[in-house]
Amino acid sequence: MKFTVSEMRSLLAGDKQADRVVPSSGFTAQLTLFAAGAMAFLAVFASALSLASGRLAARWGDELARTSTIMIVAPVGERAIQTDAALRVLETTAGVETARALTDAEQQALLSPWFGSGIDLRSLPVPRLIEVVENPSGFDAEGLRLRLAAEVPAAFLDDHTRWCAPLVQAANRLRLLGWVAILLIGAAVGAMVTLAANAALAANAQVVDVLRLVGATDRYIAEAFIRRFTIRAFIGAAVGMILGMLAVLLLPSVSNDAGFLTGLGFQGVGWLALLLIPVMAGGVALIATRIVSQKALEALS
Amino acid sequence: MQRDRCTGTTGPINWGTPVIELENVAYSYGGGELLSDISIKLALGSFYFLTGPSGAGKTTLLKLCYGALLPTAGRVRIMGNDVRNLDRDGVAMMRRIVGVVHQDVKFLDHLPVADNIALPLTVSGRQNEAGGADLGELLARVGLNHRSAGLPPELSGGERQRAALARAVIMSPDVVLADEPTGNVDLEMSQRLLKLLIELNKMGKTVLIARHDLSLIRAAKSEVQARVLRISNRRLQLAGADL
Numbered sequence: 356m357k358f359t360v361s362e363m364r365s366l367l368a369g370d371k372q373a374d375r376v377v378p379s380s381g382f383t384a385q386l387t388l389f390a391a392g393a394m395a396f397l398a399v400f401a402s403a404l405s406l407a408s409g410r411l412a413a414r415w416g417d418e419l420a421r422t423s424t425i426m427i428v429a430p431v432g433e434r435a436i437q438t439d440a441a442l443r444v445l446e447t448t449a450g451v452e453t454a455r456a457l458t459d460a461e462q463q464a465l466l467s468p469w470f471g472s473g474i475d476l477r478s479l480p481v482p483r484l485i486e487v488v489e490n491p492s493g494f495d496a497e498g499l500r501l502r503l504a505a506e507v508p509a510a511f512l513d514d515h516t517r518w519c520a521p522l523v524q525a526a527n528r529l530r531l532l533g534w535v536a537i538l539l540i541g542a543a544v545g546a547m548v549t550l551a552a553n554a555a556l557a558a559n560a561q562v563v564d565v566l567r568l569v570g571a572t573d574r575y576i577a578e579a580f581i582r583r584f585t586i587r588a589f590i591g592a593a594v595g596m597i598l599g600m601l602a603v604l605l606l607p608s609v610s611n612d613a614g615f616l617t618g619l620g621f622q623g624v625g626w627l628a629l630l631l632i633p634v635m636a637g638g639v640a641l642i643a644t645r646i647v648s649q650k651a652l653e654a655l656s
Numbered sequence: 657m658q659r660d661r662c663t664g665t666t667g668p669i670n671w672g673t674p675v676i677e678l679e680n681v682a683y684s685y686g687g688g689e690l691l692s693d694i695s696i697k698l699a700l701g702s703f704y705f706l707t708g709p710s711g712a713g714k715t716t717l718l719k720l721c722y723g724a725l726l727p728t729a730g731r732v733r734i735m736g737n738d739v740r741n742l743d744r745d746g747v748a749m750m751r752r753i754v755g756v757v758h759q760d761v762k763f764l765d766h767l768p769v770a771d772n773i774a775l776p777l778t779v780s781g782r783q784n785e786a787g788g789a790d791l792g793e794l795l796a797r798v799g800l801n802h803r804s805a806g807l808p809p810e811l812s813g814g815e816r817q818r819a820a821l822a823r824a825v826i827m828s829p830d831v832v833l834a835d836e837p838t839g840n841v842d843l844e845m846s847q848r849l850l851k852l853l854i855e856l857n858k859m860g861k862t863v864l865i866a867r868h869d870l871s872l873i874r875a876a877k878s879e880v881q882a883r884v885l886r887i888s889n890r891r892l893q894l895a896g897a898d899l
Contacts, residue, residue, distance in 0.1 A: 372778045372783050373778070373779075375767065375771070376764060376767070376775070376778065376779070378764070378765075378766040561762055562764055564762060565762050565763060565764055565775070566764075566775075566779060567744075567747075567748060567751070568751065568756060568758070568762070569751065569775045569776040569779055569823065570748050570749065570750075570751040570752035570776055570779055570780055570827075571748060571779035572744075572745040572748045572749070572779075573744055573745055573748070574745070575779055652744070656744055
């Protein structure tokens with residue numbers, strides 16, 4: 356029982372007369388609608404997780420990997436001299452786009468979560484920080500370290516790779532986890548439709564018998580079941596998707612400061628991608644019902 | 657599949673161009689042979705009665721004739737096609753030209769009687785041909801006009817048989833095979849149903865009716881030239897002179 360493109364089109368176009376030959380079974384109908392809806396709701400969140408993780412990995416990968424920090428660890432009296440020397444080294448370093456020393460206010464802001472606001476940096480042995488932004492070609496970190504060691508002994512280069520790499524890796528794994536969750540949800544929809552279609556076919560053995568007696572082909576009988584389960588899964592998933600989208604909309608809005616959880620939403624075409632969820636649920640139901648009906652009709656012959 | 661083939665056979669029964677042909681057919685069930693060495697060619701436009709005591713194998717023979725059962729030995733050809741070579745869809749296509757009335761009548765209980773009768777047209781994509789007039793006329797012929805909107809479980813045994821007969825003939829099939837089609841109906845309705853089958857036969861259709869009670873056969877005597885086949889001791893025999 357193979358389907359060509361034109362047969363698929365006629366399958367989806369439907370046949371009201373053919374649809375009527377299979378009695379509507381309340382239990383399997385409700386089960387399919389509910390399960391497809393619930394799975395679509397979860398798929399929306401899995402998509403949100405995956406897309407947010409992807410964005411995070413990209414941001415950390417792009418932005419943090421392109422910035423580095425130089426710490427000037429020197430007595431208060433020498434700090435300014437060493438800072439200027441480091442900045443001069445950076446000016447002549449290939450691959451450095453900009454370099455600037457953080458102001459006192461910026462350093463105070465960085466420390467305020469631990470020491471509160473209004474701290475006097477001169478009373479603390481706090482290193483001066485220099486933010487280095489590299490151009491797309493990047494700089495030679497090892498070469499810069501050697502130059503700094505020779506010319507500015509109080510300067511230490513931190514190119515962020517040490518701590519940034521595991522974070523990017525974690526974000527990428529989280530994204531992968533999101534995709535795996537979506538695949539599992541698809542498989543669960545397939546399993547649920549398989550069970551429901553199997554039950555419906557078994558319960559309608561007499562219908563199959565009568566249809567065969569009057570000359571119905573296997574395709575005709577199967578299509579009546581396939582259409583029914585495909586439409587149910589599609590409608591259930593569409594409702595679940597809409598509810599999932601509403602739930603995501605109710606999450607706190609995305610902000611640059613708030614971090615990962617508030618970024619768990621969709622942006623731009625990400626919203627449109629959700630429209631694929633009911634289409635995929637319908638597709639999974641179509642394939643599952645087709646396989647089940649083929650086997651069941653063979654068994655009932 | 658064991659086959660206890662008997663030697664003393666009745667010769668092949670052959671009248672004209674065959675629409676259904678059984679050649680040395682045997683059918684075993686539960687270890688015993690129910691039908692043995694049956695050869696018959698059902699001619700186009702002929703009318704047959706199939707008789708025999710209960711349990712003789714009339715229903716089995718009818719099922720062999722429309723591909724619901726495969727013979728354990730021999731060949732069955734429907735319109736020249738060996739049923740062994742037909743897949744399930746092939747059998748389905750054959751059933752569009754062979755109308756069948758079962759003894760144990762089954763319907764789609766959730767559909768009205770009229771829709772059940774029109775079902776062969778629906779599954780073959782010819783539902784538009786079941787236009788009100790034809791379907792209405794057929795319903796009137798089988799006395800079910802008043803029941804057309806009802807559901808099958810609401811029908812009596814006789815009404816179910818009449819509905820099944822209407823369903824079997826609505827496609828104007830080339831062959832009608834009927835297993836005790838008048839078993840549960842009164843004499844008057846039996847005669848009406850028989851008349852319907854005779855009219856189909858006069859239109860060139862082949863009709864085979866399995867019937868254990870000979871009264872219907874006698875009633876048909878004046879209406880149609882029918883041949884009577886009898887199953888006896890697993891064999892098929894021509895039962896005396898033609899009616």
